[in-house]
Amino acid sequence: MLRPRHRLHPYLFLAPTLGILGTFFLFPLGLAAYRSLYRWDLLTPPRFVGLAHYERLFSSGEILRTLTITLSYAAVVVSGSMFLGLLLALAVNRKGKFVAFVRSCVFSAYVVSWVSVALLWMWLLDADAGLVGRACKALGIGEAGLLTSPSTAIYALAGVTIWKITGFSMVVFLAGRQDIPEDLYEAASLDGAGPLARFVHITWPCLRPTTAFVGTTSLIVSFQAFDIVRVMTQGGPTHSTTVFVYAIYEHVLLNLRAGRASAMVVVFFGVLLLLTLVQLWAWRMGRRSR
Amino acid sequence: MADVELRNVSRQFEGAPSRAVDDLSLHVASGEFLVLVGPSGCGKSTALRMIAGLEDPDDGQISIGGRPMNRVAPQDRDVAMVFQGYALYPHMKVREIMGFPLKMRKVPAAQREQKVKEAADMLSITRLLDRRPDELSGGERQRVAMGRALVRSPKVFLFDEPLSNLDAALRGEIRVEIGSLVRKLGATTVYVTHDHVEAMTLGHRIAVMRGGKLIQLGTPREVYEHPATAFVASFLGAPAMNLTSATRENDHLTVHGIRLRCLGDSPKRLLLGIRPEHVKVHGPVPDGNLRVEAIVTTVEPLGAETFVHLDAGGAALRARLPGFDAPSVGEPIVAHFPPDCVHLFQAEESQHRVSMKVEAA
Numbered sequence: 043m044l045r046p047r048h049r050l051h052p053y054l055f056l057a058p059t060l061g062i063l064g065t066f067f068l069f070p071l072g073l074a075a076y077r078s079l080y081r082w083d084l085l086t087p088p089r090f091v092g093l094a095h096y097e098r099l100f101s102s103g104e105i106l107r108t109l110t111i112t113l114s115y116a117a118v119v120v121s122g123s124m125f126l127g128l129l130l131a132l133a134v135n136r137k138g139k140f141v142a143f144v145r146s147c148v149f150s151a152y153v154v155s156w157v158s159v160a161l162l163w164m165w166l167l168d169a170d171a172g173l174v175g176r177a178c179k180a181l182g183i184g185e186a187g188l189l190t191s192p193s194t195a196i197y198a199l200a201g202v203t204i205w206k207i208t209g210f211s212m213v214v215f216l217a218g219r220q221d222i223p224e225d226l227y228e229a230a231s232l233d234g235a236g237p238l239a240r241f242v243h244i245t246w247p248c249l250r251p252t253t254a255f256v257g258t259t260s261l262i263v264s265f266q267a268f269d270i271v272r273v274m275t276q277g278g279p280t281h282s283t284t285v286f287v288y289a290i291y292e293h294v295l296l297n298l299r300a301g302r303a304s305a306m307v308v309v310f311f312g313v314l315l316l317l318t319l320v321q322l323w324a325w326r327m328g329r330r331s332r
Numbered sequence: 333m334a335d336v337e338l339r340n341v342s343r344q345f346e347g348a349p350s351r352a353v354d355d356l357s358l359h360v361a362s363g364e365f366l367v368l369v370g371p372s373g374c375g376k377s378t379a380l381r382m383i384a385g386l387e388d389p390d391d392g393q394i395s396i397g398g399r400p401m402n403r404v405a406p407q408d409r410d411v412a413m414v415f416q417g418y419a420l421y422p423h424m425k426v427r428e429i430m431g432f433p434l435k436m437r438k439v440p441a442a443q444r445e446q447k448v449k450e451a452a453d454m455l456s457i458t459r460l461l462d463r464r465p466d467e468l469s470g471g472e473r474q475r476v477a478m479g480r481a482l483v484r485s486p487k488v489f490l491f492d493e494p495l496s497n498l499d500a501a502l503r504g505e506i507r508v509e510i511g512s513l514v515r516k517l518g519a520t521t522v523y524v525t526h527d528h529v530e531a532m533t534l535g536h537r538i539a540v541m542r543g544g545k546l547i548q549l550g551t552p553r554e555v556y557e558h559p560a561t562a563f564v565a566s567f568l569g570a571p572a573m574n575l576t577s578a579t580r581e582n583d584h585l586t587v588h589g590i591r592l593r594c595l596g597d598s599p600k601r602l603l604l605g606i607r608p609e610h611v612k613v614h615g616p617v618p619d620g621n622l623r624v625e626a627i628v629t630t631v632e633p634l635g636a637e638t639f640v641h642l643d644a645g646g647a648a649l650r651a652r653l654p655g656f657d658a659p660s661v662g663e664p665i666v667a668h669f670p671p672d673c674v675h676l677f678q679a680e681e682s683q684h685r686v687s688m689k690v691e692a693a
Binding site: 228 | 385406409412
């Protein structure tokens with residue numbers, strides 16, 4: 043076994059990472075946990091209130107509501123961008139100038155900033171002047187405007203998010219698809235597999251790690267959602283698009299409730315931790331079944 | 333079982349300067365084992381892939397069992413192929429890989445299991461059935477690939493250089509196995525290789541290809557003993573046939589200062605060939621043998637035989653002698669060979685065989 047020449051050496055190697063994690067992650071988290079026990083409006087001195095913020099968050103149903111909104115937004119974004127990304131990847135997996143052009147177009151949305159995307163779609167979704175908004179209206183969906191109706195606003199935001207990040211999913215799926223050796227498809231077709239059977243028995247199982255990657259990254263993106271909420275709906279109408287990060291922002295910067303916001307940060311961290319554990323467990327199970 | 337026929341089949345890849353397969357006509361009888369052999373890029377794999385349906389010919393007709401196959405999808409041709417890289421599905425167990433062709437043909441699970449077991453027994457890979465390809469050695473993967481091909485008794489077996497990824501010892505072993513297995517099944521087989529040993533030992537007939545064209549088709553013995561061109565002569569056999577240029581004047585042929593008498597008609601400029609195993613270096617020289625004085629330059633003893641490289645008046649000459657019984661380097665010797673073992677070819681581009689006898693002048 044390799045032994046360090048000095049007992050301190052391993053810690054020296056860990057120091058940079060620990061320093062960064064400590065400064066930008068552990069310390070703020072600890073600070074938030076500490077602040078969550080105080081009532082503080084950023085102007086007057088903080089006052090100790092114990093677990094009152096947590097009690098309030100749970101009893102008022104705010105946590106449950108925010109979590110439901112965030113999870114339904116995430117579910118639509120993850121499944122939508124995965125499905126569309128895969129579909130597009132398979133469609134553009136061929137040579138030719140036109141296909142290359144389509145590929146670049148789809149990916150370009152991913153490069154555009156969130157704020158620009160949000161502004162563009164606000165205009166497109168406008169019920170009176172927007173192309174998409176008017177089309178939806180004609181079809182009888184969200185007659186008052188997709189962004190102004192509490193039942194549709196969060197899905198409209200999810201749709202915009204899918205539109206933006208699907209280019210990335212497509213590129214990752216395309217890379218995964220091109221990694222599958224062509225002779226597997228040739229062998230499968232000689233074995234009697236038609237196009238659908240080749241997808242089910244070759245493409246899909248071989249893309250499993252890619253799918254896991256795309257799922258994880260789009261889940262992270264959807265949990266971090268803030269910019270488009272801030273620009274397009276400001277959490278409304280009637281809090282129907284107040285996702286976790288936006289709720290925290292609202293508490294601390296609009297309502298000047300630093301303590302309550304800190305309590306939310308701690309709860310959000312707990313949720314993310316739980317989600318990570320579930321994902322890790324699923325990943326391990328997947329590995330074992332292989 | 334079925335016969336395979338290619339009629340005037342051509343294929344040119346986009347951007348390629350010449351045709352990969354050029355006007356190829358070939359008939360593989362039902363139950364025959366045909367080896368397609370040639371150097372890399374000669375079009376043999378393309379020809380095989382066209383039989384499989386993985387490539388479409390630009391021109392010509394391909395039929396299997398009398399049924400035209402142009403534009404029939406690979407899955408509808410009932411042919412099985414063993415790929416050079418094995419092409420085993422990485423996420424499946426051996427059992428599933430071998431059962432896959434049956435599953436695709438909607439064979440019930442119980443029957444599938446039975447057939448997979450039979451095939452696995454035949455290839456002695458039963459103990460591997462629950463492993464995945466990344467847990468198998470090269471030889472084992474090869475066997476699984478064969479198992480997948482033979483589990484459903486297809487009309488035609490296709491092999492695309494199946495042994496080229498194996499080490500030499502294993503290659504010899506599996507070559508013998510493939511031979512006996514295919515003979516036992518009696519299935520129509522097309523086998524592509526660039527290895528002349530595989531070609532000679534496996535096939536009922538050999539088709540030698542070069543530059544997309546069929547150069548010669550015949551039994552291994554015919555092709556070896558009567559090569560149609562100088563290329564075929566040098567391609568089959570190791571060490572390769574000795575070839576040297578010769579010039580004809582009237583009824584005499586001059587080869588590096590040696591004069592031979594011609595018995596028949598021939599062009600003026602020729603290539604004279606003699607297989608290394610026909611060159612003798614020990615006396616006495618039998619009557620009528622052609623003789624040439626030479627100096628030994630290199631001796632390569634292999635145990636069972638020894639390759640002796642000679643310098644015969646500026647021309648390189650190789651001899652293949654049994655055991656260790658060879659002269660030493662630098663020794664002047666008289667090399668000799670019977671005149672009926674001499675092959676003659678035109679010196680021009682086609683290098684076709686010239687059927688003319690020679691004798692010692």
